[in-house]
Amino acid sequence: MRAFIVTGSSRGLGLEICKQLMKPDHLIICIARNYNDSLDELAAQQGCTIHFEKFDLQNTEEIPAFIHGILNWIPDEGLESITLINNGAQVTPLGPVDGFSAEEAVRNVHINLLAPIVLTQSLLQQTEKWNIHRTIVNISSGSAKQPAAGMSIYCATKAALNMFTSCIQLEKHKALTIYTVDPGMIDTDMQAVARNEARLPIASFFREARENGTLKQARDVAKKIVKRVLTP
Template sequence: MSTPATTKAIVTGHSRGLGEAVAADLLGRGIAVLGLSRAANDTLASRHPGLLQQTLLDLADTAPLQAWLQSGVLAQLLQGARQVLLLNNAGVVQPIGALGGLDAAALARALALNVTAPLLLANALVAATGDAVERRVLHVSSGAGRKPYAGWSLYCATKAALDMHARASQLDAVPGLRIASVAPGVIDTDMQAAIRATPEGDFPLRERFEALKRDGQLEPPAQVARKLVDHLLSPDFGDEAVTDLRELYGA
């Protein structure tokens, strides 16, 4: 098992929400983190000088992401690591609504962020590291990728794509690669606030999500992040390509 000094992690969407909590948890364990997000996280940078590196990228804009991946910077950043971790956390639930009423540009950006970026990063990570390096890729998925919801055709489809990517990649049996798509449960983040602000006509189940907040059933990001990282670092990570934190650790 690698020590924190020989482990390096990449976390997308580390500027806030679950991504920030995951990055904080990893940094707290002494693991170096590269954060990829549109905005810097000054709080984490001040708490962990020298351990957090940040690259500002709009992961919904595929061309700059491809250019960065092709620049060779990733291989340089991962040099010397015996274990590398990729947590594909960044994602959006919008646009919400029925077909015919969705903005085309918003659809394209959501697809790029939720699906294209994670797949590009996973591919680049493996290409940038040798087979002697242990590679672990965790897609942050959702129960919505396994159960359809009215108004969430985009979100359900993109999370299902991550699940299938993990399943198929596991069958490839790439040496040193362990991959899993993990549903984290319902978390008290800005995404949940956006869901509750959606007109009921676009999302008929809005009341259910309002009740989760009202009844205190949303988990704090730090609590979920600890479980995610525990699972990512555990010996059995990747044994199941698709799983749910609630099944692993209880609701």
């Protein structure tokens, strides 16, 4: 059996990743603030075991105990590997940095950067003695390398997540594979928020991309991500 923990799993890319992971010998733990009933129905059809855990990633101090609770009911017998896919993210606040509150900035940093860091740390610490392979996939963004006016917090957190991942790759952790994935521009609710933000200069570029049909579909991106995850 292989276990998977996917954050931001109720919609968009996270939802599609969960769908693509559904196999009889897979256990999927979905983490999100809201539940998506369609996952239960699909899992039943595929003979896949799926669990939903409601959790707000901004509560970073609660993550170690949260992961401990999840790991406690993952069966040890027959477990080959565990994979954490840090997909949960938030694009807001958008606009000039002096145009939003400190609370909004802090929430973004907690969700986009601190949560993946603490999730990674907690998983490594709590599975160090497990005789399995561990994989951590951090979903990045082109915004990590391309600065954009009005997207300062989002760009900064994604760039920091890339650097964090690169540093962990240099550390010597037992049976660990960790990497980032830049999924490109995907037609999701989060992308819709960005292209409809009047204070965002790059919004017109996002709108044109959708009008021209150049945005990727979440299911196609998820298929590539899952293929890499499942490749020995």
